[in-house]
Amino acid sequence: MDILKRYLFLYTRHRGPYFLGAVFLIATNAIALAIPRVFGWAIDDLEAGATRGLILSYAGAIVVLAVFQTVMRVGSRIFVLSVSRRIDYEMKGMLHKRLIHLAPSFFAATNTGDLMSRMTNDVMLVRALGGPGVLYFFNAFVMYALGLAYMVSISWRLTLVVFLPLPIVAVLVRILVHRVRDYVTRARIALSDLNTIVQENLSGVMVVKSFALEEAQNLRFENQSATYMDFGLREAWTRAQMIPVVGLGGGLAAVVVIGFGGRMVSAGDLSIGDLVAVMSYVGVMVMPTVALGWILSLVQRGAAALERLDEVLVAPVTISSPDSARPIGDGPLSVVIKGLNFRYDDHLRNYGGILKLDETFESGRRHALHKIDFVAKEGGYVAIVGRVGSGKSTLLKAIQHLIEVPEGSVFLGGVDVVEVELDELRQRVGFVPQDDFLFSTTVFDNIAYGQPDASRGEVDTAAQIAGLLVDLECLPDGLDTVVGERGATLSGGQRQRVAVARAILIDSPILLLDNALSNVDAETERKILDGLRANAASNAGRTLVVVSNRIGAIQDADHIYVMDEGRVVNHGSHAQLIQRPGLYADMFEQQRLSAELEKL
């Protein structure tokens, strides 16, 4: 219940509307009790012989009460239920706010489908707790209070006795509630997994179809759906048991009333009418008690959901702006990396909660970066080449502070990146990630993503440098063509170049290209790189760092770093590097050889 205490503020924040809702609810119930009273008087008067006028005034009174009752009832529902919708709104806002600031390492370790399930299905339960849960709780509470008051006024001794079976019921309910909680949690996880399957299936639909995996996917989905159903049913089974348990309580209470009350009657301490009244109040209180069981399970569901949401909300933001940031200035920037070591899995422990890792978690993977020293001067053009998985992308991410770099290892313009305001840092570094992710909006909006107020002219220029103009002519609506999710309705090369244009547009002093033109033909690549160089030159000192697999494309770089297994194994200019035996010379020879071969 600790979790509920911690998130109680979600609900208490709305105590105003809740209070009003409760007042209205009490008023509604009071009126509901008053109407039979009025009717009773009317009957009494009718028996005594009443006039039409009197009857009409009774009827009129009832109608007036009805109007009041309607207003009160509408009010109580609107107040309470609206709060639940606001809680939904606020909770999603809180979650989104946290998610959007979590480091990429978090997202590499979690699943989109799971996160989404938390943000939709689990929030739903939190909301149900704040709406119907509270409403029914108020209702039950009012009923109890009224019933109890009446009972005590009749006989406090009998009232005390009635509640004798309560502890037994409470213990049983507690056991059930515990089990409900367990099943709820498991059902939530199963639903998350189900969501993940759907999400993955849809994202990878091309592979699913190309390899005819539909049937396998169907089976996987059906199994998971069955698992989810199974936990749902177990929860229902346990939850439904609360009804007989509460019934048992009611039964015992009735026994006590008749047994003990009977004795009181024969002793002359109680009239039969009073006994019957107490009996009927016990009856009246059974249903709210059943409802209370239901509310308890709502609470359990809400708590289970909150626990899962809490895992997101407490996930540490591992990359954030420092408290007192140092500016990096407006001018051209150099990039210096000193002895950088980095291992991805080291940072997983931060997310131990949501990943369910234990204290002893230890990864056996090697360092992605090992004692890296790297320099790119202001306005310089530096290239990085290396084998698959050698750490090139990781190095670029370090410059953008997209990975958790240690203090004193990465410097932009002489300032340690961990001391720089994140926004400022990232605005000064243009980045074309290897994953050419586009949003499903227009090409225009994608290019202008980093600078939404960019003019048509600026976007055109960026598109032109990225060599997109020819393609734009082919697209149905040119720049205003909407692309599919992840840019799915563009060709591979088009997508990459939109991503390049997006980075060019923000006109930053540093530009990082991570294999950004791997799906583009040689001719186009050449043009784009030349354009970029020209643009950089006219831009007085844009520092260009390019990762590429094509040595031909980057050999005119000022300086080339060669990486292998997370280390810089060589660096120098092209002319220097081909003289030294090693990976670079091999690669160059390889490409030259094939070129020569073709010439024959």
Next chain:
Amino acid sequence: MPEGRDLTVLRRLVPFIRVHSSIVVASALLLPALAASQLVQPYLIRIAIDGYLTPASRGVPGALSGLTGLVLLFVAVLFGEMIVRFAQIYLMQLAGQRIMHDLRCTVFRHVQRLSMSFFDRYPVGQTMTRVTSDVEALNDLVSQGIVSIARDLTMVVGIIGVMLWVDWRLTLASFVVVPLLLGILAFLRTRLRAAYDRVRSLVARQNAFLQETISGIEVVQAFVQERRNQKDFAKVRGDILEIELHSVRLSSWLSALVQAATTVSTALVLSYGGFGIIESTVTLGILVQFMMYLQRFYQPLEDLSDKYDTLQRAAAATTKIFGLLDVESEVREASNMVSMPHFRDRIEFKSVTFAYPSVSEAAAAAKLDEANIAISTAAPVLENFNLTIHKGEKVAIVGATGSGKSTVIKLLLRHYDVQKGSITVDGIDIRGMDQQSLRRAFGTVPQDVFMFTDTIAANVGLGVFDRESIKDAARVVEADRFIMTLPDSYDTRLGERGANLSFGERQLLAFARALAGGPAVLVLDEATSSVDSETEAQIQRALDRLIEDRTAVIIAHRLSTIRNVDRIVVLHHGVIREVGTHRELLDLDGIYARLHRLQLQEMVGADGVT
């Protein structure tokens, strides 16, 4: 907009409910037992009072003996009732959960049958919403609604009957408000339904937004758009909140007005009946009896008004779900389709012309309301494309980016249907073939690499191929090297889309996946674009041996990788401009020769040699 009337929409759920009708019926059959128990309890109390307590209060000695038995009986009845309640509720949950399971699986299966043009257009988050959240939204209806609605309806009809039988004039008097009530209900219904429809649409949009944000988080952060993203999300949430609050107001009025109607009819009966009593046409007993009936009549009606809300909510979700189920695959299964025979002879593209399905058409056909893409008229991507690939031949397709190379492959795998001309395998039109059997003949490395959140072995073997072929394939593409450095080697679990691998590593796995099944035709779309030249050359050598006599279609920008193929097709803006061997094309001195010269210059010319 409310689409279709609730009943028409909900009727489509009937087949799903019917499958589990035995459970629903069993649950319904328990209702009389509940009613009986409720009738018996007051009776037992009456006996207790008249038979035991009253004598006891009069001081009759030993009056209370025998009361214990009665009390125990009472407890037994009460407990029995609770057991029946328990059974009834569980049975309804059972039926409800099973119905939802069936529905989910049906929707998912349906989505699996849809063709690529659907997925091009509808955001992942939206379709996800349909498969899980929208089905979930039916929960209330299927697990609580069905039986209780039936019960309440029977109750209402029964009471009306009894009332008419007792005194039809008084009945009419008490129902004066009913037409008014129905009018109000109808008025609120359309609005409520419209609100819920909008909620479902907005929720889908919100989820699509979320899923896109999470997928593209690195871009969001790299371009410092966190704040804008937050604002956009707040806007979607705000829209939802607004319409939700609106629906709360509507449904509150709905339930309150039903209650008001009860009270007003009480007043009506009182005055009409009161006059009757004064004129002695009605007895007091009848009046009281009527009042009690009225209460019994409106109680289920009030419940129904709550259910009505549930019903509207469910109808909105059902509309969305069946909207998706009504979308037909644009790639149709032929009625008399054949399984793809063993590939013997040749693949032929005959004057193929193809344009990606125009979006507006697809959206109109789909009738889902959040088509991602607005109007557009697609120009042909391929025009009069002719190509024959013989068994054992290796054919390369080259051309500038966006010239339609990947499209050729997508057509060959029948992700889309051609508009003109035909594609045949061994003389059989692929439109007459079973899609899956066709695709199984190909091993594809798509341009966009995708990995499942699963182990490396599962990603390469797809749960079909054995461990040996997985390892063999991994060795051929040089993936074995990095896999062995991983702590769990082939059993290492990948993150989403392979997030814990480098790009090149993912591409190698995708390559291995295509090889693992030993497909009849190998299709490589930029299969080594993220791989360094050293590794690429190693793969090349191993591959050359492996596919010596295999058929292959290869797309590559790096011309060095295709020098050994039998034929090179040069595509330009969707039209074949040149075809021939490497030599022939160089002699032709056209597009290919120019591209080639460019790459050659880069490599050979740069260091000043030659």
